[in-house]
Amino acid sequence: MITPTQMRAARAMLDVSQGHVAEFLGIAANTLSKIESGQSDVSVSRNQDIQKYYEREGISFTENDGVKWNQNQVTKYQGQKGIQEFFDDVYKEALEGCNINLFNGVPDLLVKWLGDGFYKNHVERMNKIKDRGEFKIIVSETESNLIANSLAEYRGFPINQFNERTIYIYGEKVGFFSFGDDDVFIRVYKEKDLASSMNVLFNIAWENVAKEL
Numbered sequence: 009m010i011t012p013t014q015m016r017a018a019r020a021m022l023d024v025s026q027g028h029v030a031e032f033l034g035i036a037a038n039t040l041s042k043i044e045s046g047q048s049d050v051s052v053s054r055n056q057d058i059q060k061y062y063e064r065e066g067i068s069f070t071e072n073d074g075v076k077w078n079q080n081q082v083t084k085y086q087g088q089k090g091i092q093e094f095f096d097d098v099y100k101e102a103l104e105g106c107n108i109n110l111f112n113g114v115p116d117l118l119v120k121w122l123g124d125g126f127y128k129n130h131v132e133r134m135n136k137i138k139d140r141g142e143f144k145i146i147v148s149e150t151e152s153n154l155i156a157n158s159l160a161e162y163r164g165f166p167i168n169q170f171n172e173r174t175i176y177i178y179g180e181k182v183g184f185f186s187f188g189d190d191d192v193f194i195r196v197y198k199e200k201d202l203a204s205s206m207n208v209l210f211n212i213a214w215e216n217v218a219k220e221l
Contacts, residue, residue: 009052010055014074014075015058018065022062032099081199086194088123092126095130098176098178099134101181102141106141107141108141108176109144109206110145110146111146111175112171142161145161149166149170151221163218163219174187183195184196
């Protein structure tokens with residue numbers, strides 16, 4: 009478990025407020041303040057949530073209350089827990105304000121791995137902040153399950169050019185999905201130039217190939 013000292017140091021490195029972190033974690037700012045000051049006991053699961061938040065932001069925790077930047081810009085997620093953590097990261101970026109472009113969206117697979125309850129909660133929280141950026145999704149031209157139509161604009165891609173290798177571009181990050189029969193793997197690259205290039209390609213497909221559904 010990370011210590012209150014590490015929590016304060018990590019937040020200072022990111023230069024974010026307690027209110028910002030608390031909003032993402034779904035707790036009150038004064039609760040986080042008490043945790044950071046050591047005035048309130050924190051459960052193992054809450055401590056892990058706080059640690060994961062900072063680790064997704066590129067911070068590593070070391071011995072003796074150490075905190076440092078993580079030079080590894082690739083984050084890997086696997087299985088249901090992993091894909092849920094990935095969508096937590098998408099929400100975190102959306103909180104700060106960013107456009108989201110999703111290519112080769114496969115709604116049924118996303119709901120299958122996220123779980124219906126988690127997905128509904130995710131849509132609900134994203135709806136509350138949908139004015140902070142645009143959300144575009146390219147799916148197969150035959151897709152009828154437009155599960156995020158309250159959030160996003162959809163267009164359909166020709167079925168003979170479509171595959172299930174989902175690409176999720178959000179902020180300065182790009183996530184590549186690999187769906188299997190028994191597992192799902194996601195690799196996220198935090199690289200501004202890569203995200204910019206992928207957005208260019210997405211917009212070419214959006215404007216010139218994909219059709220309104």
